Every structure is written in structure tokens, then in C-alpha cells.
Amino acid sequence: MINFFRAVFITSIVSAVVSQNCFAGSSQQFHLDIPTINQEVEIDGDFNEPVWQQAAQVMLKYETSPGENIAAPVNTYAKVFASKSSLYFAFIAHDPSPENIRVNLRDRDKSWGDDMVGIKLDTFNNARLAYQFFINAYGVQSDSIENELTGQESDAWDGIWYSKGKLTEQGYQVEIQLPLRLFNFDDSHPLQTWGLELIRFYPRNETHRLSTHQIDRNVACQLCQLGTVSGLAGATQGKDLQITPSFVADQSEQRELAQTGPWQDNTNVEAGVDLRWGITPTTLLNATINPDFSQVEADAGQLDVNNTFALFFPEKRAFFLDNKDYFDTQLDLLHTRNIGSPDYGVKLTSKTDDHTFAMLAANDIQSQFLVPGNLSSDIAVINEQSHNVATRYRFDPSKQFSVGGLVTLKQADDYHNYLASVDVKYQPTKQDTFTAQYAHSQTQYPDDFFNQFCGRDDCNYTFDDCEIGDCAINERVLRTDKDGEFDDAMYNIAYQHERRNWYVSTNYESIGSDFRADLGFIDKVDLTKYVFGGGYIWYPDNHFFSRIELGGDWDITHSQNDERLEQETEMFIEFEGGLQSYIATGMIQRERVGRRHNPSIIDIDGNTTLFEETLGWLYTNFTPVGSLKLELDMYLGDDIDFANNRPATVHMYNPGIEWKITESLVLDFSHRYQTLDVDDGRLFTANLSDVRLNWQLTLNSFIRLSSVYTRIERDPNLYLYQNPDKRYQDLGNELLYGYKLNPQSVFYVGYSDAFVANDDIDSLTQQEKTYFMKMSYAWLL
Structure with a gap:
């Protein structure tokens, strides 16, 4: 198999370099010539200025979903022109029933589901990355980056741009200014040719997607199907210098888990500064000194129960998100939440012709990373300052082929992790995609590092009678008890x-047992995994469901010693249709191993039990009325009781609701209910409630109340090796007022607290409380 893929890889490189096909945005799809008019306009939602009479005009003629390139059900016109420093767009969205327009005052990136118009721009027209800008009828902004390499869209990116919307008797209209300083582009060309698509979302019984041009469902690549726009004569980014000073103050109080425990106060006041400098139109420098990396909005609640692997939390911090896509590969080898609290950071990103370069460097007051395994993983912390570096280079010799490399470094006094990776992506046709990636790492842990995982002072595990319950050893100890440096590799090969x-x-x-990606999120090592899958899709006409997909896959996983860890078969069916509904349900049948009988040895065969499981799942969301969205995620069937290494039965129900009480007041509520039963009874019942109430006072200001409550009830008599608390509760609350002039010019003031209860504390007892304030202002020079 490896020789086959090697031959395919070599053939792919040769074909890509000599290929003359063009899979990027094409004028055959759609083309628009943009006039350059050296005149600015006021962004007020009206088009009164004479300059709009000189703008290019285009109509969004086609519905691309759920209808397949049929005539758009409503009329939408767009106007566009450029000045030396900005792109201007105006949308006129007609509606035969304006009273049915769905529009709400929401925070940035929170208006999905509303009527909105949008712009997709590929400024290098090479089908690699595209900027996306969407605006609802009140002018609420949503923006994101679409990355063709990973197939992902990230709304974490926030640019500074301007928009205004208003309802009219005929529908609504939106006016937009996109400063050229937002974009990376090559200004050496006298005229620019960019990929472009103009879009309108028209949500009624179904969400109709309208476009300037047709989209071929027989083509796998989306950015390859953009139209083109030409113009922007003499366009430059200008000085493109942004300096953002920030000031943060908080007062926190904490105490031990005892109702009479004294409070310990801590006051913190810090100032910092961020720099964003467009050195050239294709090269961006970000730097930060003493940054405030506190998260204003709490992470979504997650249940960590009967789970042997570390939980994943997404990155939300602006410094790391700007041009984050330049670092992306098919594997998650850079997850910047592993850099917890730096004193400084610097990032340089650049794209010139076929070459993309990115570099990131930051320190951290500690060294935090994942310790992975094939049956479990955990977060490790070394209380030493670390230095963190990531460098990425990518070469795109043709529209079909790209090759890149990534190097990461994480280093402290007695610890380091170095990683080097190479990846390729090749699309020989519009339907076929090959990807491959290889990575090699070298790591060294401190001599006594493994002690933090054994749960006792003495981690001696040479005795023969070590069992699940009476052994201080676990997989993390075995994976971290290393002498000197160790190294290993991983690779991934895929075809679609x-x-x-x-x-x-x-x-x-294939991931080697000693492979580590400490700046990434690779939570499993010491395995090989093969997956094969497929599916069929129907597009019924004149039916409640407009799209039906039937699919499935089969996979098998072994350790590097060829010991079987898991074999799984899954079938599923999906429906999309009326009431903006999505329904997916499926069945999983698998065999997988539980915990090791003797945790002091790494073996699988003869040291684990193979469990058979059959599990059914369902996920659905729909919008019965415009102000109400309902959601349900559930699964039930066989599971493994990992604490006691025996078969179990799981039931999980996770309903959710988004209720737009008024145009400015929104309630988001979800509740997760999970039980695990064994032969002798119910092992535990877990509940997690996540409530968020957002009152959007204006386009720029809001008040948000959030509360996350967890309650876990266990039967200690059913635990064979442990004696857990019968009851555990925690409650976290946050009240926040925010004012956003733009994504970087903000003012926040708020209060948060945390309550805990367990067998020793009868009722929820406050353990933490914090008052905080943050303000920053982006100076655009």
C-alpha cells in the first residue's frame, strides 16, 4: 500500500507542475469590472451620493440551494465600486412580503439564520483562502475565512470594516465599506483580478441561497467556482498600521472548599499593547507585549464523565486568530491554546505569488501540553517558562497542487518538543483530492515528570499484582517515564x-508510540487506523425534504504492535428540508478494548477486554417559527464503564433552544442528561445546563448573562476500585456588559463567580468571585 501511494504521490507532483488547467475563480462563471472612483461615501444605509450612479451593477440571478441553479425567487441587486483605499458594496434586497423578513439585533458573528447578504473574495484568485463578509438587514456583521486546504470556515477572524442596513417598503438594503487594509493582495499588478461571489440568504420554510452565478454540485472544490472581478486600478493598502493599547483590571477572591474558609483577595492591574503592521500588502506583522489573553466569554460547558481523553476547547484570542489559516495543515499540529499566558508574542505572515510564509513566537509562564496515548490522554503542566515557535511555508506551483512544511518548537529548561512536518494536496480533477502529510518529533521530559500522573509520591510500578484499582500507574505514567530524548513519526494519506x-x-x-505534537492537539498515539466510506445523495423535487444523504464507513484501528484496539461500522441517513430542518440518524456497531488489566505494562493483547457495542444516535434541528430554533442530540446503546472496565448501557439526551424573545433579546439554553447503567444498577446520572441570555442594546453594546450548572450523582457501591463522591455540583455565572466600537476597540465590565458542592459540603458554596474590567482602542494610522 505504501509503495502504491508513493507512486501516486510522485505522479501527482509531475502532473501538477505541467498541468495547465485552471481550477480557481473563472470569468466563465461570472465577471464584473469594478470602476475606480476617487470618492468616498458615508456608510448610512442610503445610496444618495451621485457616485453610486457610476458603480457597476449586478443581479443575483440564481438559487444554488436548495434549488439547483434555478431562477432566484426574489430580486437582489448589488452595486460595487472602488476608491484608492476601499471597496464599496450596496445591496438592494427586494421581498414580496417584507413583514416576513427575519432580522435581529445581535452581537457580531451571531446573526446566522437571519435574512442577510454577503461577499466572498479570493484576493489571490488561487482557490486557497477566501474572505467572507455577511450583513443582516440591520447591518449586523459576520465575517470568516474559508480555507480550501482544510475544508473549514472559521468565524474566529474579525476584521475592522463598516456596514449599515435598513428595512424598506420593498425589503431591505445594506451599504458596506471594506478597507483594502483588511486584505492580503499583490499590489504590484496595475489591475487586480480577484475571485468573487455575491450571496443572499433568504430564510423562509427553507433557507434559500442566492448567488451571482451557478454552482456545479459535480465539482468538489467550492473556491474553484468563484467568478472574477477586475479593477482596483492603483489599489494599495496604505500605511496599514494599527496600534491597540489595552488596560485590564480585576479583583478576585477565592477560598478553600469549606463554608467557613477565609477569602483570599487578589487584585491585578495590567496594561499592554498590540501592534498590527501591514509591512507590504502581502506581509503582515503582529506583535503583542503583556497581552490580555483573558476570555471575556466563558467556554461552552462540557461534561467530563466516563471519558478517557482530554477535552478540546477552541481558540478565541485575537492575536492568535489573525491570519491563523496560514498555519493550517490537514493535521492539528498547531493549537495555540497550548500557549496559555505569554508576556510577549510576535507573528509574521506573508504571501507572494505562489509562496506563503508564516512564523509565530511567544513565551509562556508555564509549559502546558497533551500527553497522548492509544487508550487515554491528559493535560500536563511543567511549572517552567517555555518558549514557543511555529513556522509554516507553503508552495502552490499550480492551481491543483500545493506542498507545505511546518516546524514547531516548545522548550523549557529540562523539557523540549521539536516537530517537523511536510504535507501535500493534489486535485488532478474537479472530483478527486489526494492529501498526504508526514511529521517527525523529538521530545525530552524532565526526569521526574511522570510523577504528576501517578497520584502518589512513589511511582514504583515493578510489582506483579498491579491491577486497575490498586495501581498508581496509568497510561500517562508509561508514556512520560522516559530516559533522555525520544523521537517518532506519524503520517496520514487520504483520497476522496x-x-x-x-x-x-x-x-x-499511522502515529508512532513516541510521537508528540506538544504545540498541537494530537491526543492519540501508538496506533494505525484505516477508514473507508462513501455515500449517495438525492435531491428530490417538490418534496418536504430537498436533500437526502445515505452513507457510512468502516474503520479498524491497531496499536503499533499490531494489536487491535477498535473495529467500527457506521451507517447514517441525513435529511434537509422544510422548517429549515436538518435530521441525521445512524447506527454504530463496534468492537473496542477497555482499560488495561495491568496498567503497569503497555500491552493490549492479553491485557484488555474486547467489548462489543451497538449504539444508535440522532441529531436534529429545525425552526418551526422564525423566532424559535429547536435542537436535539441524543444517543443510546452499549458503552464501556471505563472506571470499572465492564460493559454498560448509556443514555444521552441533549435538547437545546434558541428563542429570539424580541429583536434584541435572545435566550440560548441547552441541557445534557446522561446516564450509565451496569448490571447491578445505575452507576451515575450527569446533568449539565448551559443558559445564556443576551440583550443587544444597540449594534455596539450588549448585556449578557450566562450560567453553566453541572450535577453528577454516583452510586459509590457500584465502583469496584474507587470510592467517589456520591454527589458533585458546580455552578459558574457571569454577568457582562460590553461595548464594541469595532472588534479591537472594546469596553467590558463584568462579574463572575463559581460555586461547588460535594459530599463534604451540603449545598452549593461560593468558592470564587471576580470583578473585572477591560478596555482597548485600535488606533488606525
Whole structure:
């Protein structure tokens, strides 16, 4: 198999370099010539200035979803022109029933589901990355980056741009200014040619997606199907210098888990500064000194129960998110939440012709990273300052082929992790995609590092009678008890063929037992995994459901010693249709191993039990009325009781609701209920409630109340090796007022607290409380 993929890889490189096909934005899709008019306009939602009479005009003629390139059900016109420093767009969205327009005052990136118009721009027209800007009828902004390499869209990126919307008797209209300083582009060309699509979302019984041009469902690549726009004569970014000073103050109080425990006060006042400098139109420098990396909005609640692997939390910090996509590869080798609290950071990103370069460097007051395994993983912390570096280079010799490399470094006094990776992506046709990636790491842990995982002072594990319950050893101890440096590699090879009505894919991955990606999120090592899957898609006409997909896959996983860890078969069916509904349900049948009988040895065969499981799952969301969205996620069937290494039965129900009480007041509520039963009774019942109430006072200001409550009830008599608390509760609350002039010019003031209860504390007892304030202002020079 490896020789076959090697031959395919070599052939792919040769074909890509000599290929003359063009899979990027094409004028055959759609083309617009933009006039350059040296005149600015006021962004007020009206088009009264004479300059708009000289703008280019285009109509969004087609519905691309759920209808397949049919005539748009409503009329939408767009106007566009450029000045030396900005792109200007105006949308006129007609509606035969304006009273049915769905529009709400929301915070940035929170208006999905509303009527909105949008712009997609590929400033290098190479089908790699695209900027996306969407605006609802009140002018609420949403922006994101679409990355063709990973197939992901990230709304974490926030640019500074301007928009205004207003309702009219005929529908609504929106006016937009996109400063050229937002974009990376090559200003050496006298005229620019960018990829472009103009979009309108028209949500009624279904969400109709309208476009300037047709979208071929028989083509796997989305950015390859943009139209083109030409113009911007003499366009430059200008000085493109942004300096953002910030000031943060908080007062926190904490105490031990005892109702009479004294409070310990801590006051913190800090100032910092961020620099964003467009050195050239294609090169961006970000730097930060004493940054405030506190999160204003709490992470979504997650249940960490009967789970052997570390939880994933997304990055939300602006410094790391700007041009984050330049670092992306098919594997998650850079997850910047592993850099917890730096004193400084610097990032340089650049794109010139076919070359993309990115570099990130930051310190951290500690060294935090994942310790992975094939049956479990955990977060490790070394209380030493670390230095963190990541460098990425990517070469795109043709529209079909790209090759890149990534190097990461994480280093402290007695610890280091170095990683080097190379990746390729090749699309020989519009339906076929090959990807491959290889990475090698070298790591060294401190001599006594493994002690933090054994749960006792003495981690001696040479005795023969070590069992699940009476042994201080676990997989993390075995993975971290290393002498000197150790190294290993991983690789991933994938192929996917996608057509309008069917698709197939296959993937093979191998991760060495000593491979580590401490600046990434690779939570499993010491395994090989093969996956094969496919599916068929129907697009019914004149039916409640406009799209039906039937698919499935089969996978098998072994350790590096060829010991089977898991074999799984899954079938599923998906429906999309009326009431803006999405329904997916499926069945999983698998065999997988539980915990090791003797945790002091790494073996799988003869040291684990193979469990058979059958599990059914369902996920659905729909909008019965415009102000109410309902959601349900559930699964039930066989599971493993990992604490006691025996078969179990799981029930999980996770309903959710988004209720737009008024145009400015929104309630988001979700509740997760999970039980695990064994032969002798119910092992535990877990509940997690996440409530968020947002009152958007104006486009720029809001008040938000959030509360996350967890309650876990266990039967200690059913635990064979442990004696857990019968009851555990925690409650976290936050009240926040925010004012955003733009994503970087903000003022926040708020209060948060935390309550805990367990067998020793009868009722929820306050353990922490914090008052905080943050303000920053982006000076655009």
C-alpha cells in the first residue's frame, strides 16, 4: 500500500507542475469590472451620493440551494465600486412580503439564520483562502475565512470594516465599506483580478441561497467556482498600521472548599499593547507585549464523565486568530491554546505569488501540553517558562497542487518538543483530492515528570499484582517515564472522490508510540487506523425534504504492535428540508478494548477486554417559527464503564433552544442528561445546563448573562476500585456588559463567580468571585 501511494504521490507532483488547467475563480462563471472612483461615501444605509450612479451593477440571478441553479425567487441587486483605499458594496434586497423578513439585533458573528447578504473574495484568485463578509438587514456583521486546504470556515477572524442596513417598503438594503487594509493582495499588478461571489440568504420554510452565478454540485472544490472581478486600478493598502493599547483590571477572591474558609483577595492591574503592521500588502506583522489573553466569554460547558481523553476547547484570542489559516495543515499540529499566558508574542505572515510564509513566537509562564496515548490522554503542566515557535511555508506551483512544511518548537529548561512536518494536496480533477502529510518529533521530559500522573509520591510500578484499582500507574505514567530524548513519526494519506450524487473516501493514518505534537492537539498515539466510506445523495423535487444523504464507513484501528484496539461500522441517513430542518440518524456497531488489566505494562493483547457495542444516535434541528430554533442530540446503546472496565448501557439526551424573545433579546439554553447503567444498577446520572441570555442594546453594546450548572450523582457501591463522591455540583455565572466600537476597540465590565458542592459540603458554596474590567482602542494610522 505504501509503495502504491508513493507512486501516486510522485505522479501527482509531475502532473501538477505541467498541468495547465485552471481550477480557481473563472470569468466563465461570472465577471464584473469594478470602476475606480476617487470618492468616498458615508456608510448610512442610503445610496444618495451621485457616485453610486457610476458603480457597476449586478443581479443575483440564481438559487444554488436548495434549488439547483434555478431562477432566484426574489430580486437582489448589488452595486460595487472602488476608491484608492476601499471597496464599496450596496445591496438592494427586494421581498414580496417584507413583514416576513427575519432580522435581529445581535452581537457580531451571531446573526446566522437571519435574512442577510454577503461577499466572498479570493484576493489571490488561487482557490486557497477566501474572505467572507455577511450583513443582516440591520447591518449586523459576520465575517470568516474559508480555507480550501482544510475544508473549514472559521468565524474566529474579525476584521475592522463598516456596514449599515435598513428595512424598506420593498425589503431591505445594506451599504458596506471594506478597507483594502483588511486584505492580503499583490499590489504590484496595475489591475487586480480577484475571485468573487455575491450571496443572499433568504430564510423562509427553507433557507434559500442566492448567488451571482451557478454552482456545479459535480465539482468538489467550492473556491474553484468563484467568478472574477477586475479593477482596483492603483489599489494599495496604505500605511496599514494599527496600534491597540489595552488596560485590564480585576479583583478576585477565592477560598478553600469549606463554608467557613477565609477569602483570599487578589487584585491585578495590567496594561499592554498590540501592534498590527501591514509591512507590504502581502506581509503582515503582529506583535503583542503583556497581552490580555483573558476570555471575556466563558467556554461552552462540557461534561467530563466516563471519558478517557482530554477535552478540546477552541481558540478565541485575537492575536492568535489573525491570519491563523496560514498555519493550517490537514493535521492539528498547531493549537495555540497550548500557549496559555505569554508576556510577549510576535507573528509574521506573508504571501507572494505562489509562496506563503508564516512564523509565530511567544513565551509562556508555564509549559502546558497533551500527553497522548492509544487508550487515554491528559493535560500536563511543567511549572517552567517555555518558549514557543511555529513556522509554516507553503508552495502552490499550480492551481491543483500545493506542498507545505511546518516546524514547531516548545522548550523549557529540562523539557523540549521539536516537530517537523511536510504535507501535500493534489486535485488532478474537479472530483478527486489526494492529501498526504508526514511529521517527525523529538521530545525530552524532565526526569521526574511522570510523577504528576501517578497520584502518589512513589511511582514504583515493578510489582506483579498491579491491577486497575490498586495501581498508581496509568497510561500517562508509561508514556512520560522516559530516559533522555525520544523521537517518532506519524503520517496520514487520504483520497476522496466527490460527485453530485455520490462520493467515496479512504484514509490511512499511522502515529508512532513516541510521537508528540506538544504545540498541537494530537491526543492519540501508538496506533494505525484505516477508514473507508462513501455515500449517495438525492435531491428530490417538490418534496418536504430537498436533500437526502445515505452513507457510512468502516474503520479498524491497531496499536503499533499490531494489536487491535477498535473495529467500527457506521451507517447514517441525513435529511434537509422544510422548517429549515436538518435530521441525521445512524447506527454504530463496534468492537473496542477497555482499560488495561495491568496498567503497569503497555500491552493490549492479553491485557484488555474486547467489548462489543451497538449504539444508535440522532441529531436534529429545525425552526418551526422564525423566532424559535429547536435542537436535539441524543444517543443510546452499549458503552464501556471505563472506571470499572465492564460493559454498560448509556443514555444521552441533549435538547437545546434558541428563542429570539424580541429583536434584541435572545435566550440560548441547552441541557445534557446522561446516564450509565451496569448490571447491578445505575452507576451515575450527569446533568449539565448551559443558559445564556443576551440583550443587544444597540449594534455596539450588549448585556449578557450566562450560567453553566453541572450535577453528577454516583452510586459509590457500584465502583469496584474507587470510592467517589456520591454527589458533585458546580455552578459558574457571569454577568457582562460590553461595548464594541469595532472588534479591537472594546469596553467590558463584568462579574463572575463559581460555586461547588460535594459530599463534604451540603449545598452549593461560593468558592470564587471576580470583578473585572477591560478596555482597548485600535488606533488606525
